[in-house]
Amino acid sequence: MESDIQRYLNRLLHEKRYSEHTVNNYRRQLERLLAFCHDAGYSNWQQITTQDIRMLIAKRHRQGASPSSSALQLSAMRRFLEFLLSEKKITVNPAVGVRGPKKAKRLPKNIDVDSLNHFLDQMPEDEPIEVRDKAMMELLYSSGIRLAELSAMDIDDLSFSDQSLRVLGKGNKVREVPFGNSSKKVLSLWLKERNNFAKNSDEKALFLSQQGNRLTNRAIQQRLAHWGKKLGLNDRLHPHKLRHSCATHVLESSSDLRAVQELLGHASISTTQIYTHLDFQHLAKTYDAAHPRARKKKE
Template identity: 60%
Template sequence: MQQHIKAYLDYLSHQKLYSEHTVSSYQRCLNRFQDYCQRYQLDNYSMILGQQIRMFVAEQNRQGKSATSIAQSLSAVRQFFDYLVAHKLAKSNPAKGIRAPKKPKRLPKNIDVDSLTQFLDRIPTDEPLQQRDKAIMELFYSSGIRLSELVGIDLPDMDLANQELRVLGKGNKQRQVPIGTAAIEAIKVWLKARSLLLKDPQELALFLNKNGKRLSQRGIQMRLTHWGKVLGLNDKLHPHKLRHSCATHVLESSSDLRAVQELLGHVSIATTQVYTHLDFQHLAKTYDAAHPRAHKKATAKKQNPESLKATKEKNKK
């Protein structure tokens, strides 16, 4: 199994073009499953049936693993067996039809428009690395792209004249996303400074580190955390927060869920629908603040008890 897991991870990396982070997650899940099989002496794929998969899920549940973690492990095992069946290494997939514990629905966190606008406007642009960081954050917020998609951007992927960007998303799928004017201006400033860091003329990466190489995912995460602390942002700043903020603010303004789905590159509309909960929260707050009769019950509760008693007596008469 160890040999097949290694071959499968290579397949994810080189043929499916999954990100390094995703492949590492699959590796952890499959190593956990391999340990389970060794402990129960499941030495042949024919010995692994649906019952064994259910026991694997139940064991993780007893160990206190979260529903999300268990679901990830089960998904990794299911896809691993799909790979084995396709390569005639296993006859069937025992993980098909096995359900993981229900995951709690968590709403994405976002930053409100005013706070985020003020934050982006306060980023200094006196030095090349500052100009790069501002361009990165403006692009995240403008387009809602994923961290892995931003890291993979090359110069030919941009069409600044038409304010469009081509990105390579999950499952090796390309899509076009719009770029806002603020992001365009920040990128233009960065492109002038990029040549100062460039050491290899063949390097096409849009965003470079101080050594002139493609900026890594970890490097971007660290820079966002840095600016969040320096500029006094209350919550920890990370790429997904900017992506969520982009999606939420577009939905609040347009109410076009399909457009947000295309923007984010979600395969299923169900994935995008989590933002409707945030949109409803925004609607509820607006309603409470604006509707003339929204506070009727609250006002009644605040009345003097003696006054309420007198009103009741009057109504009886």
């Protein structure tokens, strides 16, 4: 059984070109599997059952392994057993269909209101590219749209009369979202400058490169990172951070989860509920600062 593991690891290293680090991670997981087989008195791989795989994952989880570590363990065993299946050492892969512990949802990072307002207010508007970049950032923060939704936006998707955007979201679902006065102001400036960027009258993209083409997702990411660094933000600025900040700040002010769901274009309210954790953090800080019985006494 040890030789089967070594053959598999050699294949990963020399044929599949996996890194030594990855192969060593797999080695540790498969050594745990081998130790389990020895303890159970198994003499061949065919004796391993689906219940054994579940027990192994559950045991590691109880010992404090993170969901990511459990996922790695499960993946290593599943792929190794798939290898044994191809070698006809087993007739069925007992790891197929076994699920590891769910990963805890990460709380999105956001920028606090004062810092973000200060950042956007100090954005220059002297050069056409500065106007364009500020318009993109104002729109991302004002409406909470995704990066792909911003890059796909056409001029016709803008409505200044009611300050709304027509957004083509995931699953080709169209929604309308509002944008604020700050966005309206800088978008108006950008549309005047855009004519100098457009090389082709048929180009409908709202945001253009200096070559007159629709800005790509990557280009937008680079422009935001550039301004974040230039204007002294502590963390790297990216489109999702502005989207998360929009959602968080709206929820903190309104507590209307359904409205935030509509704004972000989430198909399920459960996706939006991650922001309730952020909202509670805000509430807890406000409570600690404001409630007379919550203040810590000086020692």
